[in-house]
Structures are given as structure tokens and as C-alpha cells.
Amino acid sequence: MENCIFCKILNKEIPSKFVYEDDICFAINDINPKAKKHILVIPKVHVESLNEVNDFELIKKMFEAVKKINKQENITHFKTLINTGAKAGQEVMHLHIHILSD
Ligand code: 5GP
Numbered sequence: 001m002e003n004c005i006f007c008k009i010l011n012k013e014i015p016s017k018f019v020y021e022d023d024i025c026f027a028i029n030d031i032n033p034k035a036k037k038h039i040l041v042i043p044k045v046h047v048e049s050l051n052e053v054n055d056f057e058l059i060k061k062m063f064e065a066v067k068k069i070n071k072q073e074n075i076t077h078f079k080t081l082i083n084t085g086a087k088a089g090q091e092v093m094h095l096h097i098h099i100l101s102d
């Protein structure tokens with residue numbers, strides 16, 4: 001999707017270190033971390049938000065990735081967050097799960 005920051009990161013148009021990648025999704029450190037560890041888990045397919053998800057296999061795969069990332073990063077306690085809609089604080093209109101941990 002044109003003019004989508006996360007699609008540009010996926011396509012390497014904007015450089016960003018991937019902390020995790022599989023067939024379905026990838027993960028990066030948040031540019032403006034709101035916790036000591038703040039990772040974003042992002043599907044490779046451009047889906048605007050949870051409101052546009054029809055096949056929840058995608059969400060299952062994303063949470064499987066969360067668990068793998070946490071193991072890799074030694075994260076044992078954490079919060080996950082999905083903002084849906086600008087009024088709820090969604091700034092990037094490409095679905096993502098926040099992982100927040102101290
Ligand atoms: P949202 O508010 O949409 O749920 O979360 C978007 C998140 O993406 C924010 O926490 C913001 O700091 C992060 N973000 C926005 N642009 C970039 C970027 O170019 N690189 C990285 N790594 N994170 C970004």
C-alpha cells in the first residue's frame with residue numbers, strides 16, 4: 001500500500017532492523033518506545049485495522065509470533081495492545097500488535 005509506513009519498512013524503502021520475521025509477519029522496535037521494550041508485530045499483508053480482519057487465522061499467527069519474539073527477547077511479562085481507529089489512538093493505519101515490557 002502506497003504511503004503506508006509499515007509497508008515501506010517491509011519493502012525496505014524505509015530502513016528498519018527486523019527483530020523477527022516469518023512468512024506472515026515481521027517485528028520492529030518502536031521508534032518512540034513507551035516502555036523499556038516496545039516491539040511492534042506487523043502482518044506482511046496490508047490490513048488497515050482489526051475492523052478489516054475477516055480471517056482470524058492472521059491474528060492467531062500474529063500472537064504465535066508474539067510468543068516466539070518474547071522467548072527470543074527474554075520477555076516474560078508484558079502487555080499487548082492493538083489500537084483500532086484514529087479515535088482510539090491508532091496512528092499507523094496498518095494493523096499491528098504492540099508488545100510492551102519493562
Ligand atoms: P499506533 O498508535 O498506530 O497503535 O502505533 C503506531 C506506532 O508506530 C507508534 O508507537 C509509533 O511510535 C510507531 N512508529 C511510527 N512510525 C514508525 C517508524 O517509522 N518506525 C518505527 N520503528 N516505529 C514507528
Ligand code: ZN
Pocket residue numbers: 001004005006007008045046047093094
Ligand atoms: Zn501497510
